[in-house]
Amino acid sequence: MTLLTVQPDREWLLVEENLRFPVDGSVPPALVPVVIAKDLQESIDTLERLRGWRRLETVPRRKAFAGEPCCLQMAKKPGSVLKIIIKPSPFQGDADDATNALSRGESVSVENGGDRFTVDGIIDWVAVLHFWQPAIHYNREEFKEELTAPAPGLAEWNSILGNWPVLKQRYPDVFTD
Numbered sequence: 001m002t003l004l005t006v007q008p009d010r011e012w013l014l015v016e017e018n019l020r021f022p023v024d025g026s027v028p029p030a031l032v033p034v035v036i037a038k039d040l041q042e043s044i045d046t047l048e049r050l051r052g053w054r055r056l057e058t059v060p061r062r063k064a065f066a067g068e069p070c071c072l073q074m075a076k077k078p079g080s081v082l083k084i085i086i087k088p089s090p091f092q093g094d095a096d097d098a099t100n101a102l103s104r105g106e107s108v109s110v111e112n113g114g115d116r117f118t119v120d121g122i123i124d125w126v127a128v129l130h131f132w133q134p135a136i137h138y139n140r141e142e143f144k145e146e147l148t149a150p151a152p153g154l155a156e157w158n159s160i161l162g163n164w165p166v167l168k169q170r171y172p173d174v175f176t177d
Contacts, residue, residue: 011135014060015053016070019043019127020089025117032125033086040084040127047131056082056130074130082130089124092116 021036047053059073059080069075073082093116116122 011137012054012132013135014056014070014074015131015133017047017129017131019129020095021125021127022122023125025121025123027123033084036086036125036127043127044129052134053131056132058082070130071128085128086125087128089126092124 019040021039023032023035027035044055048055059076059078059082061078073080073085116124
């Protein structure tokens with residue numbers, strides 16, 4: 001007798017990912033791919049290992065993805081080789097600082113990070129890659145039931161005995177039925 005392990009079919013979505021790398025400003029543009037090669041490979045390995053993504057090296061069949069192509073490379077005929085595009089980042093600045101500024105409600109534009117080269121001596125480069133990402137599907141009805149159901153371990157106010165009615169009167173905003 002043979003035991004078979006059956007896995008459900010998995011759906012994949014096409015993702016264009018921009019991986020960002022800071023490079024010393026003295027490096028000539030032609031040598032940037034050599035400088036970032038190790039970090040790029042580590043980034044790809046991390047995405048594949050932790051997120052379950054798979055790097056796309058050729059243009060897939062048109063049936064594999066719906067909608068318009070995301071870039072000119074994807075518009076080529078199926079089976080064409082996808083090149084890694086390395087170009088200067090549109091935002092030349094520390095991404096952490098930009099995120100913090102956005103969380104404070106400040107506006108961040110492409111021009112805000114323009115001092116990165118003059119102050120830090122760094123140019124930010126972006127490597128554009130394509131990946132297959134596993135699709136996550138969920139049952140909306142099940143999700144609604146989980147949201148409306150009481151959390152495990154918590155009791156409903158009507159089932160609690162003692163002085164709770166006094167607290168409910170004192171704090172009507174907190175204790176709602």
